[in-house]
């Protein structure tokens with residue numbers, strides 16, 4: 262892993278997804294989370310200030326040591342205890358049926374074989390418990406998709422992910438059942454990067 266992806270990319274993610282831009286969306290995605298929550302792609306802990314009081318703990322899965330360091334101030338300020346519980350959502354060293362909820366915000370696009378991560382989330386959730394998610398991905402309009410495909414290479418190099426992640430198909434073939442889904446172009450974000458999939462998926 263190079264200097265850029267090790268040290269700079271986690272800072273870019275924390276900056277580009279800062280609370281001023283994403284706070285309201287994080288509030289919506291985190292609403293109704295309860296109990297022990299496994300969060301895949303924890304990043305710099307930007308969801309911590311948005312967790313409802315009913316959350317009793319967060320098990321954070323995050324490969325970037327820099328992101329985990331950047332999260333420290335938010336962990337210190339949060340009443341919710343955080344356990345760093347692994348570094349790869351595709352292989353969770355966590356028991357079956359352990360968690361009351363799961364959380365992932367702008368993560369699946371950066372995981373090669375994200376289907377394996379969703380299968381692991383389904384495994385560690387209690388039956389009937391839900392993954393709360395927001396992801397950017399494949400747009401419905403052919404002209405935007407063309408721009409996404411043209412931009413994939415640059416976006417992979419800079420942000421570590423493609424723009425045209427097929428989020429709907431990922432969930433369709435996963436063991437999770439999508440129970441709520443809102444898709445839209447996020448206002449103020451270039452359309453190629455701003456088609457959002459926000460919802461809940463039940464184990």
Ligand SMILES: C[S@@+](CC[C@H](N)C(=O)[O-])C[C@H]1O[C@@H](n2cnc3c(N)ncnc32)[C@H](O)[C@@H]1O
Pocket residue numbers: 271274275278301302303304305306307308322323324325328348349350351365366367368371372
């Ligand atoms: C765009 S950032 C989003 C971070 C955070 N969820 C947020 O909303 O601010 C994506 C995160 O997923 C993490 N990630 C990449 N591959 C992963 C994997 N295999 N398992 C878990 N997390 C992963 C990255 O290190 C990065 O912190």
